[in-house]
Amino acid sequence: MNFDAAVISAVTGHMNDDHRDDSLLIAKAFGYPEATASTMLGLDAQAGLWRVTDASGEHELRVEWPGAPITERPQVRRQVVELYNAACEKLGVPARDEHAPAEQAAHGGHGEHGHGNPHGAHPHGPHPHGAPAAPAEGDGPKPFSRVVRESSWSDHSSSEGANFMEDIMRGVASKQDYIDLVAQHYFMYEALExxxxxxxxxxxxADLHPAALVRLGTLEVDLEHLLGANWREEIRPVPASAEYAARIREVAAEGWLPGVVAHHYTRYLGDLSGGQIIAKRVARQHGFESAGIEFYNFASLGDLKAFKETYRDGLDRIGETLGEDEQQRMIEEVRTAYSFNTAVFVDLAAQKAAAA
Incomplete structure (x- = not known):
């Protein structure tokens, strides 16, 4: 099975723009220990392909996927992450936390997902898709934050597969596509905040939601820059965004705080991870410096990695207070949030096609 050119371009572009160090570790671990540079060239169902530079010149390196053969776009990301983790283990260096095993790698979106997700459609309801993974014997119970992450892995990968978001990540979407995405964020975050x-x-x-995390004001700045002073009259939610916002408000009206956290985690951890990649790509493509991508500017939050660690610690503490059924209910709400994200991308793609 061969992946089409768009998928290969998206994967190699993401790796070469944002994960050169990961490619270098893979090269050192799997054939060229003295490598000084490594560029991903392509992939197929069986392996990834890199061009590696060392003191003796340039070489092509083909490394088989741990789970080969692979047949679907979401599997690519998981296999690259597994290769990275295997390389770290082989070289005796610690893996970055966001590339821990079974973790999503882009968004973006979302959760601890980079959007480089990218980002198929799912139904809007919960996914009856398995309980939290059991810990390995002797390892003790997994932290709840890890259980949440691993249990929602497949949903995140599917979310990142939507073509609309894929084009934004590849830098081939129009400025209007990006504006439409920002507009949908406004309706989501109005309800979420x-x-x-x-x-x-x-x-x-409270530690999960410091003032520096609030995004609605930054979205207003971006929309005024993108659409002008009358931006409020220019934007409308697509059906999935309206349903998404309604679900968040429904959870809040119930007073179900773990459910609010499920949506909070899915959105904000994506903004702090893959969202940063989106900001770089969009800024480069459309010449934005601050206004236009202010939504992704979390400078006032301080060290983003440290905050994400604090956030995961908070999730772990919350998990300790929840029974097994309530933990599973919260995990299903996380998966519901991923479904809504995907549905928004699909609606945006349909809106774009209708306007063509």
Whole structure:
């Protein structure tokens, strides 16, 4: 099975723009220990292909996927992450936390997903797709943050497969595509930040939602820059965004704080991870410096890696207070959030096609 040119371009572009160090580790671990540079050239169902430079010149390196053969786009990302982790283990260096085993790697979106997700459609309801993974014997219970991450892996990968988001990640989407995405963010975050006031008011949850995390004001700055002073009259939610916002408000009206956290985690951890890649790509493509991509500017939050670690610690503490059924209910809500994200991308693609 051969992947089409768009998939290969998206994967190699992401690796060569944002993960050169990972490619270098893979090269050192799997054939060229003295490598000084490594560029991903392509992939197929069986392996990835890199051009590696060392003191003796340039070489082609083909490394088989740990789970070969692969047949679907979401599998590519998982296999690259597994190769990275295997390289780290072989070289005796620690893997970055966001590339821990069974972790999503781009968004983006979302959750601890980079969007480089990218980002198929799912139904809007929960996915009855398995309980939290059991820990290996002797390892003790997994932290709840890891259980959430691993249990929602397949949903994240599917979310990242939507063509609309793929084009934004590859830098081939139009400026209007990006504007349409920003507009949908406004409706999502209007609902999410209303709901998040419940978190800020509860000492057990407050650390998850510091003032520096709030995004609605930055979206207003971006939309005014992109659409002008009358931007409020110019934007409309696509059906999936309206349903997404309604679901967040429904969870908040119930007073179900773990459910609010499920949506909070899915959106904000994506903004802090893959969202940063989106900002770089869009800024480069459209010449934005601040306004236009202010949504992704978390400078006032401080060290993003440190905050993400604090956030995961908070999730772990919350998990300790929840029974098994309530943990599973929260995980299903995370998966529901991923479904809504995918549905928004699909609606945006349909809107674009209708306008063509």
């Amino acid at each position: 209303e709901a998040s006031q419940l978190l800020a008011a509860d000492p057990a949850y």
